[in-house]
Amino acid sequence: MCPRPCRIVVICPKNGFESWEKEWVATFGEKLPLSCFSLGDPAIAAMSTERRRNALSLDSGACNLFTFNYESLSGYVRELHAIIPDQTLLVFDEVHRVKAIGGRRAEAALEAADGAKFVIALTGTPIPNTYQDIYNLLHILYPDDYDTFFGYEPGELRAPDADLQASLNDSLAPFFCRTNKDxxxxxxxxxxxxxEIEATPDEDTLLRVLYASCPNALARIIRTLQLESDPEMLCSAVDPGDLEYVLDQVGDDYSDIDYVDFSQTFYEAIERSRPxxxxxxxxxxxxxxxxxxxxxxxxxxxxxxxxxxxxxxxxxxxxxxxxxxxxxxxxxxxxxxxxxxxxxxxxxxxxxxxxxxxxxxxxxxxxxxxxxxxxxxxxxxxxxxxxxxxxxxxxxxxxxxxxxxFMRDGRELSLDAVIYNRLKEKEQTMLDAIDRGCLEGGHLDDEDLRIIFERLLGEDAKSLEY
The missing domain is CATH 3.40.50.300 (P-loop containing nucleotide triphosphate hydrolases)
Known part of the structure; x- marks a missing residue:
């Protein structure tokens, strides 16, 4: 029988460091005083990477809580291998962050979990896109048993039919617990x-010009959001970093979303539309x-x-x-x-x-x-x-x-309304799956883009690039 864990190693977003420390104190108090090695500690953060590694290896023996973020994990895997197999509970908080098969974060997480005897994975959104998102999750939890007990190849998980989804959920059922807020x-x-906000005539004009000049569906969403928020953003190329804030999947080539040199009349309308x-x-x-x-x-x-x-x-x-x-x-x-x-x-x-x-x-x-x-x-x-x-x-x-x-061609148009309704549909799908005790499949960006613009533009959506 394995001895009980005496320390916890948590892999989580940076914002989670403080929460884990506070929960430790609230839970254990003086019975088990907190001694934490955290990359969020200013003293540790100020060290060079090599000094942090040495401190982790040589000076952390008395620590009972360790917190690392997913982005930095790959730099400390070797040192963690000396800690994790020995009476340690390894926790992956917000584990959906490592869903990309073959991704750098995923590889580091899999390597860190190698040899761990106690592993817990936490997430509120286990399958944000497709069933492929469980591939890394299950390999982290059950690296030695995946092939014999689950055995699903990534290609099978991308778009499983109803029978395969039922088989997947039957296989997964003993290994996860999920509750709702009720x-x-x-x-x-x-x-x-x-x-509700009614666009001004100048804002309507800007939207018409944008729709005439942006054949790419994603470009229209980005540019419309910018028009609504601060029209001056239309004067510059789209920041590729902003795409991650809109997309569910990241890493595709969206280089065709770029700045368009509009007419002087367009720029004058921008000035009149600020704020x-x-x-x-x-x-x-x-x-x-x-x-x-x-x-x-x-x-x-x-x-x-x-x-x-x-x-x-x-x-x-x-x-x-x-x-x-x-x-x-x-x-x-x-x-x-x-x-x-x-x-x-x-x-x-x-x-x-x-x-x-x-x-x-x-x-x-x-x-x-x-x-x-x-x-x-x-x-x-x-x-x-x-x-x-x-x-x-x-x-x-x-x-x-x-x-x-907005008003376009004599009819009311609201991208916000269509996106909101799509979000509510996706949310209800998830809630229904929780009530059924199963994991629901998510949605790919291309699918969402097509649904949104078909509802927004009707037949005109067929001319867009997805």
């Missing part, structure tokens, strides 16, 4: 509040929520939108702080602690930075979605920051979705 006693949120109608409406909504004494999180996609909102709110006398990818880890902690302490009431961020492993439900119960894409993982994870286990039964949680409406 079972946990989390009070249901209020119905989503949709904030955008959607930005002004969002700022007024935030102002109302704050005036009612409630803290609020504003979710964006683009870093420029985060900066715009923070700047404008400050000009309105509303202190706001921002967290995005470039925000240093220690600064993120300070901002989150200040938000929890009530030192400011508005936090502006994006899902790719803050949608995982951060708990704010004790202090914030309102979230505004200024920008959102059809990425269901980002939506669900961001909602969970303020709606999770631990809320009192009478607590109200409110979500607000900004929805802009």
């Amino acid at each position: 079972e946990l006693g989390v009070p249901r949120p209020e119905p989503d509040e949709i904030v 955008s109608s959607k930005l002004v409406a969002c700022e007024r909504l935030v102002e109302r929520i704050v005036a009612e004494g409630r803290p609020v999180i504003v979710w964006c996609i683009f870093v420029r939108s985060i900066a715009n909102l923070r700047r404008d709110l400050a000009a309105m006398g509303i202190p706001a702080e921002a967290i995005y990818g470039a925000t240093p880890q220690e600064e993120r902690r300070e901002i989150l602690n200040d938000f929890r302490a009530g030192r400011f009431r508005v936090l502006v961020t994006n899902p790719q930075t803050l949608a995982e492993s951060v708990s704010l439900h004790s202090v914030c119960h309102d979230a505004v979605y200024f920008e959102y894409s059809y990425n269901l993982v980002h939506l669900l994870q961001s909602k969970d920051r303020i709606h999770r286990l631990g809320l009192p039964d009478n607590q109200k949680t409110r979500y607000y979705f900004m929805r802009e409406k």
